[in-house]
Amino acid sequence: MHTQYVVGVTAVLEIEGLRKTYRSRRKGARRALDGFDMVVEAGQVHGFLGPNGSGKTTTLRTLLGLIRPNGGRMAILGEEVPARLSSVAGRVGAIVESPQFFPHFSAQDTLSLLADAGEVPQARVAEVLELVGLRDRAKERVKTYSLGMKQRLAVASALLKNPQLLILDEPANGLDPGGIREMRDLMRQLSASGMTVVLSSHILGEVQQICDSVTIISLGRRVASGPVAEVLAQHSGGGVVVRLESAGDLSSAAQVLVAAGARVDLKPDHLLVTGVDKPAWVTRTLAGRELYVSELAPVTVDLESVFLELTGTAPVAGQHRQVDQSVEVPA
Amino acid sequence: MKGLIKAEVRRLVKRRITRLMAVLLVLGLGAIAVAFTVGSQKVGPAQVAAAEAEAQRQYEESLRWHEQMVADCEAAKARGEDITQRFPPDCGNEPGYAPQREQFDASWNLPYEFHFREQFGVFISIFAGIVALFGFIVGASYVGAEWHTGGMMNLLLWRPRRLSVLFTKLGVLLGGVLAVTVVLGALWTAAFWFIGRYDGQTGKMTQGAWESFALSGARGAGLVLAVTAVAFGLASLGRHTAMALGVAVGVGVVSEIGMRIALGIAEIRFADRWVLSTYALAWFEKRWELQDWRACNISFSGQCEPDMFVVTWQQSALVFGVGTAAVLAAAIWLMRSRDIT
Ligand SMILES: Nc1ncnc2c1ncn2[C@@H]1O[C@H](COP(=O)(O)OP(=O)(O)O)[C@@H](O)[C@H]1O
Ligand SMILES: [Mg+2]
Numbered sequence: 001m002h003t004q005y006v007v008g009v010t011a012v013l014e015i016e017g018l019r020k021t022y023r024s025r026r027k028g029a030r031r032a033l034d035g036f037d038m039v040v041e042a043g044q045v046h047g048f049l050g051p052n053g054s055g056k057t058t059t060l061r062t063l064l065g066l067i068r069p070n071g072g073r074m075a076i077l078g079e080e081v082p083a084r085l086s087s088v089a090g091r092v093g094a095i096v097e098s099p100q101f102f103p104h105f106s107a108q109d110t111l112s113l114l115a116d117a118g119e120v121p122q123a124r125v126a127e128v129l130e131l132v133g134l135r136d137r138a139k140e141r142v143k144t145y146s147l148g149m150k151q152r153l154a155v156a157s158a159l160l161k162n163p164q165l166l167i168l169d170e171p172a173n174g175l176d177p178g179g180i181r182e183m184r185d186l187m188r189q190l191s192a193s194g195m196t197v198v199l200s201s202h203i204l205g206e207v208q209q210i211c212d213s214v215t216i217i218s219l220g221r222r223v224a225s226g227p228v229a230e231v232l233a234q235h236s237g238g239g240v241v242v243r244l245e246s247a248g249d250l251s252s253a254a255q256v257l258v259a260a261g262a263r264v265d266l267k268p269d270h271l272l273v274t275g276v277d278k279p280a281w282v283t284r285t286l287a288g289r290e291l292y293v294s295e296l297a298p299v300t301v302d303l304e305s306v307f308l309e310l311t312g313t314a315p316v317a318g319q320h321r322q323v324d325q326s327v328e329v330p331a
Numbered sequence: 332m333k334g335l336i337k338a339e340v341r342r343l344v345k346r347r348i349t350r351l352m353a354v355l356l357v358l359g360l361g362a363i364a365v366a367f368t369v370g371s372q373k374v375g376p377a378q379v380a381a382a383e384a385e386a387q388r389q390y391e392e393s394l395r396w397h398e399q400m401v402a403d404c405e406a407a408k409a410r411g412e413d414i415t416q417r418f419p420p421d422c423g424n425e426p427g428y429a430p431q432r433e434q435f436d437a438s439w440n441l442p443y444e445f446h447f448r449e450q451f452g453v454f455i456s457i458f459a460g461i462v463a464l465f466g467f468i469v470g471a472s473y474v475g476a477e478w479h480t481g482g483m484m485n486l487l488l489w490r491p492r493r494l495s496v497l498f499t500k501l502g503v504l505l506g507g508v509l510a511v512t513v514v515l516g517a518l519w520t521a522a523f524w525f526i527g528r529y530d531g532q533t534g535k536m537t538q539g540a541w542e543s544f545a546l547s548g549a550r551g552a553g554l555v556l557a558v559t560a561v562a563f564g565l566a567s568l569g570r571h572t573a574m575a576l577g578v579a580v581g582v583g584v585v586s587e588i589g590m591r592i593a594l595g596i597a598e599i600r601f602a603d604r605w606v607l608s609t610y611a612l613a614w615f616e617k618r619w620e621l622q623d624w625r626a627c628n629i630s631f632s633g634q635c636e637p638d639m640f641v642v643t644w645q646q647s648a649l650v651f652g653v654g655t656a657a658v659l660a661a662a663i664w665l666m667r668s669r670d671i672t
Contacts, residue, residue: 022670065491066484066671085491094488100481104347116338118489157485 010078012165012196013040013063018072020058020220032058034220035072040198040213045191047207047228048200049303050217051313053323056200057097059217060169064094077164090118093163098173099154103143107134107153110142111160120160128156133182147174155183159190166190166197172206184210208303218311218326228303235306239299240279242271245292253291260285272299332499335490339503348472353511356465360458360515364522371445371530382440393430397423447527448534451520452547456615458519459551466508466559467579473504474563475572483570484671497666501563501659508559512552520544550614550644557655564658568665582607600625601640607650614647 020033032055040046050056061067063074065082074081079088101110111125129138132152142150151174158166172180187197187210201207207214208228215225224231244253247269254264254271262282265272273282283293307313312326343349372378404422407414419428477483477500490496527533534540565575586607594602601621603609613619619642626638 061670061672064488066487068668068670082491089489089491092488096484096488099485101485102476102480102482105345109345113338113342114485114489116341117335117486119334161489 010042011039011075012042012077013038013046013198014073014075015039015059015063016073018059018062018074019070020055020062020067021070022058032220033062033069033072036217036220037222038215038225040196040215042196043191043194044212045187045197045199045210047211047214048198048217049202049204049207049214049307050200051202051311051323051326054217054311054326055220056217057169058220060094060096060167060198060200064092064096064167065089066096090161091164092167093158093161093165094167094169095154095158095171096167096169098147098170099150099157101142101150101153104141106139106141107145107156108138110153111157114157114160118161120162124160124162128159131159131186132156148176148179151175152179155186164195166195168197169200170202171199172201172203180206204302204304204307214303216307216310218313219324223310224306232303232306233298235309239272239274240276240282241295241297241299242273242282242286242293243269243295244286245294249291253286253289256286256289256291257282270295332495335496335499336503339500340507342477343469343473343503343507346473346476348476349469352465352469356461356511356515359461360519363457364519364526367445367523367526368530370443371526372442373530373532374441374444378441379437382437385440386435386437387432390430390432390435393435397429445523445526445531446534447524447532448536448540451523451527451544454519454523455544455547455551458516459554459615462508462512462515462551463555463558465511466555467562467575469508470504470559470562471566471575472572473566474500475566475570475575478567478570479572487671493666494663497567497663501560504563505556505559509552509556512555516548516552520548547615554611554614554651557651561655561658564655564662567662568658600638604640604642609642610647610650613642614644614651617644618642 015036015038018033018036020031022030022032024030036055036059038048038059048056048059058067062069063076063081065085068082076085076088077091079085081088105113107129108125111128112122114120115122115125126135129135132155134149134152134156137145137149142153145153151171155168155171158168171183175183184206187199191197199207199211211228213225213227214231216223216231224235226234242253244250250266250269250271254266257264257271257273261275262273263275265274276282279296279298283296286293313321400418401423404414404418407418408422414422419425423429474483477486483496486496487493524533562575562579565578566572568574569577586605590605591602594605599605600623603621609619609621621640621642623638623640627635628638630636
């Protein structure tokens with residue numbers, strides 16, 4: 001690796017108040033981004049989550065200069081874009097939406113032409129083909145590739161520059177389970193080598209497994225962001241499940257905690273306590289009144305439920321949710 | 332920048348349609364040259380003598396037919412039949428009714444002989460027309476397919492300066508088509524010069540004659556480049572090869588057929604003034620005369636001369652130049668401002 005990576009917590013990608021309204025003569029105006037903010041720090045694998053049509057692809061296209069925003073500011077690797085995009089383009093590898101290539105050229109030719117256009121040594125072509133597992137099929141025409149193979153080729157084209165920032169829009173699309181795992185390993189490996197990876201997805205298990213931090217977008221606005229653990233903790237409400245040695249004491253314990261300033265939900269066999277900083281505070285407060293805690297556990301949530309809650313896209317029995325039908329949640 | 336140029340040259344040459352069209356172009360031009368090699372024959376004393384003999388033979392045969400007819404007519408008259416229906420008056424015995432020797436011109440029987448100096452000018456126009464078609468198809472599909480398949484978007488992720496990408500592509504395309512025009516044009520000239528030299532006549536090729544051909548060739552090359560650039564601009568505007576083809580067919584139909592009919596019905600004078608092909612002809616011929624036969628100007632000799640409208644090659648240059656510039660300007664403007672989704 002010849003590139004020097006920036007160490008420490010510097011923002012590799014910053015977006016502030018980004019706005020984009022698509023206008024078309026027939027369908028009128030459609031507001032895709034409505035004051036969107038996002039920050040990605042160096043060396044992270046950052047998940048960019050949102051339901052279909054929430055504005056992920058629009059954000060990435062705007063960032064990469066394919067679309068003109070109606071307002072807001074953006075910076076990549078410390079350079080304002082789109083003004084200084086051409087000076088950072090060589091350090092940003094990206095795939096946007098379902099990747100498309102000229103169908104009559106082989107993967108080898110496609111990458112070789114991009115390498116020439118971007119003034120990258122031709123030797124890099126074989127390296128990236130190896131990396132994404134297309135080595136043995138590289139001489140076949142792209143037309144004959146499966147969706148997953150095209151996706152791999154797209155990742156290869158993004159890696160060709162050996163970028164500092166890698167942006168992948170729904171990279172797991174069309175990949176088989178083995179492919180998804182390989183992609184995940186590849187991203188870990190790239191991130192370990194110092195690359196910052198931004199990964200848009202609506203597949204949450206994926207993101208939770210490999211991302212250090214996430215930004216969640218809904219209806220063109222950021223609804224949550226930060227390290228995965230933090231986002232989970234915030235949206236579990238810091239809730240704690242409290243069980244006592246004797247169930248008969250539950251209601252008096254509830255009164256004690258409410259008096260001490262916590263919010264309490266009285267359940268038949270436990271208390272659900274929210275609004276406390278540290279679970280240990282519950283134990284201490286109750287012990288002071290000679291009420292003894294037998295079990296104290298933070299409420300576990302996964303990213304999926306947070307996502308569904310924040311974007312208001314949880315399925316409701318008997319209803320067919322339409323795209324764009326998300327609930328507005330204050331950030 | 333060098334890398335981008337290299338990549339675009341490689342892409343252009345690698346495309347199947349470029350290769351296929353180049354092969355068809357060479358085959359087509361080759362076929363025309365071969366047809367004229369075979370069809371043209373040098374005319375020497377032997378050919379002249381053969382043509383004279385053939386003319387004589389035709390004269391004699393025609394005379395025999397005539398005499399036979401006169402004999403038949405006389406016989407019928409002797410039998411008292413009505414001869415006015417089947418035979419000319421006086422059984423064709425009138426003076427001057429019999430075939431005359433000078434009515435049979437030996438030159439009609441001469442084989443076709445290609446004359447380089449006098450005829451090659453037309454072949455320059457034919458060449459330019461065929462190469463322009465090649466430029467149109469290659470130019471439109473080169474950028475049209477690139478947009479349509481998402482290749483352009485990929486490239487812009489590497490090279491965000493949109494106009495420099497567009498200009499590089501256009502430059503590479505025009506350079507490539509110009510190279511093809513020059514190389515094939517040289518071969519085309521050589522081929523016809525050889526046809527003139529060995530199967531016809533070259534005529535007296537003075538420096539002036541060569542210069543005149545060179546100028547015609549340059550005008551032809553100019554037209555080829557303009558057509559190529561327009562195809563490129565249209566396909567880029569519509570982000571699809573079909574856009575250029577559609578507009579070409581549309582303009583062709585509207586200009587060549589629609590305008591002619593409409594202006595004809597409206598009895599507009601010099602209707603062809605509004606038809607594009609008139610300007611193409613004027614471009615090649617240096618001037619093109621449109622005539623209005625309904626007007627009668629009495630000339631010195633007392634004859635009726637039609638009104639005339641002259642289209643010059645300068646006017647053609649203006650029409651084609653403005654058209655090309657407009658298409659390219661629109662393509663550039665849209666390239667700068669459009670959302671690429
Ligand atoms: N070219 C376009 N013209 C009009 N509307 C568009 C266009 N592209 C996207 N949109 C709209 O913008 C919104 C966001 O789309 P997108 O960014 O593609 O969402 P995501 O990638 O999160 O699924 C959607 O409502 C979509 O319909
Ligand atoms: Mg998308």
